[in-house]
Amino acid sequence: MTRLVVTITSDLFDTPEQEVSVRENLPVRTLIEETIKEFNLPSDALYTLRIQSSGKLLDPEKTLEQQGVKTGEQLSFSREHRAARREAVLGSNTSRIMLSTNRRPYLREDSRGEIFNIDFQPAIIGRPDHSNPASREFLAVNLEGYEGAKSVSRYHARITESQGQFYIESLAEHNPAYLNGQIVRVGEKRMLNSGDKVRVGQISLTFGLRQATTQSIPNRPRTAQINNSPDASS
Known part of the structure; x- marks a missing residue:
């Protein structure tokens, strides 16, 4: 199994640069979750990873390999507070x-x-x-x-x-x-x-x-369906 050595940089860490060895088929979401646990970061925020050289935002549902992350890459880890997220959405x-x-x-x-x-x-x-x-x-x-x-x-x-x-x-x-x-x-x-x-x-x-003068079209009943597709949770 191929592993990548990458550097994660963030002002959220005591030491701004952290070199890590990870599987190339590791989903970005898992890397984010492990980083949150490792540095005991608050869970009330949205965390993202970007390729530092290009500024590309990494899709949390895809693997590092799928998004072209290579050994030696520097990844920027950042936090977006709920208030900022609300402002962006609303x-x-x-x-x-x-x-x-x-x-x-x-x-x-x-x-x-x-x-x-x-x-x-x-x-x-x-x-x-x-x-x-x-x-x-x-x-x-x-x-x-x-x-x-x-x-x-x-x-x-x-x-x-x-x-x-x-x-x-x-x-x-x-x-x-x-x-x-x-x-x-x-x-x-x-x-x-x-x-x-x-x-x-x-x-x-x-x-x-x-x-607007006509009656609203009634919402129809819904039946939940079980599926196994990846969760896009942002």
Whole structure:
């Protein structure tokens, strides 16, 4: 079994540089978890690893080998506090804002046809963050229980409205959303039109609009499905 010798650097360590020997097929998530344990770091934060030379963020669900990490590489280990994470996901909003436009958006999950009405912004697409129950207030499209749900990040994407037009943004840098087959990069805001196809992880959704004066399309019952796909938990 091939091993890699890499240097992990962080201002969270007493000694900023730590040389470690790891399996090349080690998932990045496992390396992050072991680093947290080794240095007794707080668990109330999101930790990331980047290749220092390129700044590339490593996907926690993939192995070091899959992401091109080589012996001698320097990896930057950093912590993002929950407050910073909330700011990145919700912006300056401390509470959700109800939509006041004449058109109301919804997303339809394509495999089962369930409708998710979107009546507020920012509207998060993802899965519940069980460690942060308050965040569920903004979770408009909860994909937990669907086949392929573990490929969906907890904060995967968000929909916002401006001057009657709706937009989608990716929130997970290593696991972006796709609009009509095109990647939506973090920091990019893409306009949504009725009939557009949105993909988050392995789940496909269709965006639609209805008049605000009409009755909301009822959400359909859901049946949880067991699957064994990797968990994209960011």
